[in-house]
Amino acid sequence: MKFVSWNVNGFRAVLKKGFEDIFNEIDADFFCLQETKMQEGQADFHPEGYLEFYNYAERKGYSGTAIFVKESMGEPISVALGIDGAHNDEGRVITLEYPDFYLICCYVPNAQDGLARIDYRCEFEDAMREYMSTLDKNKPVIYCGDLNVAHNEIDLKNPGPNKGNAGFSDEERGKMTELLAAGFTDTFRYLYPETVTYSWWSYRMKARERNVGWRIDYFIISNRLTDKLKDACILTDVYGSDHCPVSIDIEF
Numbered sequence: 154m155k156f157v158s159w160n161v162n163g164f165r166a167v168l169k170k171g172f173e174d175i176f177n178e179i180d181a182d183f184f185c186l187q188e189t190k191m192q193e194g195q196a197d198f199h200p201e202g203y204l205e206f207y208n209y210a211e212r213k214g215y216s217g218t219a220i221f222v223k224e225s226m227g228e229p230i231s232v233a234l235g236i237d238g239a240h241n242d243e244g245r246v247i248t249l250e251y252p253d254f255y256l257i258c259c260y261v262p263n264a265q266d267g268l269a270r271i272d273y274r275c276e277f278e279d280a281m282r283e284y285m286s287t288l289d290k291n292k293p294v295i296y297c298g299d300l301n302v303a304h305n306e307i308d309l310k311n312p313g314p315n316k317g318n319a320g321f322s323d324e325e326r327g328k329m330t331e332l333l334a335a336g337f338t339d340t341f342r343y344l345y346p347e348t349v350t351y352s353w354w355s356y357r358m359k360a361r362e363r364n365v366g367w368r369i370d371y372f373i374i375s376n377r378l379t380d381k382l383k384d385a386c387i388l389t390d391v392y393g394s395d396h397c398p399v400s401i402d403i404e405f
Contacts, residue, residue, distance in 0.1 A: 154182045154183070154226075154402070154403050154404070154405060155179075155180070155181045155182050155183070155400060155401075155402050156181060156182065156183045156185070156256070156295060156297065156372065156400060156401050156402075156403065157179055157181040157183070157184045157185065157398050157399070157400045158185040158186075158187070158258065158297035158298055158299075158370060158371075158372065158398065158399050158400070159184075159185070159186055159187070159370075159391075159394065159396060159397070159398035159399070160186075160187040160188045160260065160298070160299040160353070160370060160394060160395075160396040161186050161187070161188060161189065161393070161394050161396075162188050162190070162394040162395055162396065163188065163189070163190040163191075163394075164186060164189040164190065164191050164196045164198070164217075164219070165190070165191055165195060165196050166190075167393045167394055168196060168197075168198055170392070170393040171393060172198070172393060173198065173200075175391055175393065175398075176200060176221075177200075179388075179391075179398070179400070181221075181223075181400065182222070182223045182225075182226055183220060183221070183222055183223075183226070183249075183256060184203075184220070184221040184222075185218070185219070185220050185247075185256075185258035185297050185298065186218060186219040186220070186221075186258070187217075187218050187258065187259070187260035187298050187299045188216060188217065188260055188299065189207070189209075189216075189217035189218060189219050189244075190214050190215060190216070190217055191209070191214070191217060192209050192213055193207065193209055200221060202223060202224050202225075203221045203222060203223055203224060204221070204222045204223075204224060204226075204228065205219070205220075205221055206219065206220045206221075206222070206232060206247055206249065207219045207244075207247075208234045208235075208241070208244040208245070208246065208247045209244045210242065210243045210244035210245075211242045211243070211244075212243070215243065216243040216244050216245055216260055217244040217245075217260070218244055218245060218246065218247050218258050218259070218260055218298070219247070219258075220247055220249060220256070220258050222249070226251070227251070229249040229250055229251055230250040230251060230252065231248075231249075231250040232247070232248070232249055232250075233247075233248040233250075234246065234247060234248075236277075236280045236281055236284045237280070237283075237284050237287075239280065240277055240280055243262070245259060245260045245261070245262070245277075246258070246259050246260075246281075248288075250292075253292065253293070253405045254292055254293045254294065254295050254378070254405075255288045255291075255292060255293070255294045255295065256295045256297075257285070257294065257295070257296045257297070257298075258297060258298055259281070259296065259297070259298035259299075259300070260298055260299050261274070261277065261278070261281075261298065261299065261300045261301045261302070262274050262277055262301070263301050263319060263320070264301070264319040264320065264322060264324075264325060265319055266319065268317075268319060268322055268324070271322065271324055271325075274301075274324070274325065274328075275324055275328060278325075278328035278331075278332070279328075281332075282328075282331060282332050282335055285332070285335070285337065286335050286336065289336060289337075289375050293374065293375035293377055293378045294337070294373075294374065294375045295372065295373075295374050295375075295378070295401075295403070296337070296371075296372070296373040296374070297370075297371065297372045297373070297399070297401075298370065298371070299353075299369060299370050299396065300329070300369060300370070300371050300373075301319075301320055301325070301369055302320055302321070302325040302326060302328070302329050302369060303315075303320055303321050303326075303367045303368055303369055304326055304329045304330070304339065304342075305326075305342075307347075307349060308351075308367065308368040308369075309321060309351070309366070309367040309368065310351070310364070310365045310366055310367070311365065320367060320369060321367075332373065333373075336375060336376050337373045337374065337375060337376060338373065338374050338375075338376050338378075338379050339371060339373055340371075340372045340373070340374055340382055340385040340401050341368070341371070341372070341385040341386075341387065341399070343379060343382070343385070344382070344384065344385050345385070350368065350387050350389060351364065351366025351367055351368050351387070351389070352366070352367070352368050352369060352370035352387050352389075352396055352397050352399055353366055353367045353368075353369050353370065353395060353396045353397075354366040354367075354395060355395065356395055361395075368387070369396075370387075370396055370397075370398075370399045371399065372385060372399060372400075372401045374401075374403075378403065381403050381404050381405060382401060382402075382403055383401075383402040383403065383404055384400075384401065384402045385399075385400070385401045385402075386399065386400045386401075387399050388400060
């Protein structure tokens, strides 16, 4: 099975930048989106042969997530929005349950300049870790999305000047360490422990052209799925957003 995750930084915007061709070329079984920035009915994209699941923020033009699933995968056993019924006013989380796994698509809150939102960010992280651990007792979890943290120095171009900044604070990095210690694996780093590559680049200062980036988009899986993991990729050649897609292949 092929899983793809992409922060599109505005679904309506990326639809005007060749998204449909990219979607068809990638040909994923599960295609997850973050930061859709839309309300219901605002995007005209209904790919043939796919089921569609959306979560919208109450605030217009903000946050939001979506998952497209090939009909051949079947209807999910259940669909849940938010984290165990909470943290749902910003449309950040969708969970689909299938016979062999749970799939969670997530857009983790940004801590913001000066770590203005770090308290809520940590609250969100704690709730997500507890939620994932609870699900994991039933069946394995596949957790993907823009997790808004570069976990280690290898995961961003300029770690020194960014220490303490949003996305590379001790608090955020520590929460990722806690999540992995709870029984989960960072798929890309598991397969490629020394590889330097990024999934997000600022629109400023020609950052993507200069490859001054951060790896903040992930697929995190239950440890017991690692033997089924075939590959993990960061699709740096795909444009249309300030992020690029990330993907994994798992053989169930």
